[in-house]
Amino acid sequence: MSAPSFADCPNTEVYLAALWRRILQREPIEPEVSFFDLGGGSIHVVQMLAEVCAHYDIDLDYGRFFEQPILTVLARLVDEKIAP
DSSP: OOOOOGGGOSSHHHHHHHHHHHHHTOSOOOTTSBTTTTTOOHHHHHHHHHHHHHHHTOOOOHHHHHHSOBHHHHHHHHHHHHOO
């Protein structure tokens, strides 16, 4: 499966869901379920957050993700970082 493309995704949450599907090799991705409950581990977190940071050219606090490892929460954090 190829990396998700922002051009194919109308918003951050959709992009992140595509990324989580690829990394976790799981469908569907429920947006309110913990990344860890979906099968993610700390190695997956590092890979996923590195891709998100590179894609959006932002820095994220990994600790905040571990506090609330939910797709909708991460999307909100990313949107806050990329807001003009």
